[in-house]
Amino acid sequence: MSTLDEDLARLNFEYLMLARECARSNPAETAWRFGLDKDRIEKLAEMTLEHLREQAESSRAVIQLLPVFVPSGLAMGTYVELFQPCIPRWTNEDSAI
Template sequence: MSTLEEDLSQLNFEYLMLARESVRSNALEAAWRFGLNQKQLSVMETLTVEKMRALAGNSRAIIRLLPLKTPQHMAPSVHSALLMSELDNAEDV
């Protein structure tokens, strides 16, 4: 494996670790910070270290850079839906 591939693999792995821990601590914030939908959140939460290493070593960048300002056509519906489900879950407790 070349140095570039090794560096990319390491960067991917660290990104996945950060995203997984963020999802586990606060899913709503993780959705906003990483641009994840509800299905992606549930997958991220259950990733094992072995699976993350396998995903990280695919020789492609996993990181997705999001714009600093949300375009007008992208309503915060995903985040609103996640917030509503979080509130529903909190009421059940």
């Protein structure tokens, strides 16, 4: 397993442990903090450490980042574009340099 995979697995495991503990103690807060529905919260609360570890080692990020808020008057498409990487646009004038 590469260092990147190990780091991702560790981060996933810690995230899943936090989410599971939240699901067990306060399902409503889990829905708000982690963006999960009732069925997923129930499944998460029932997961064993071994199952959490298996999920964490899937080589995929399990973390879901949610926007804190959408500014009023701003279209969702514009909001999403704020998170896109900035790619410089070259013009014909730039290529002549």
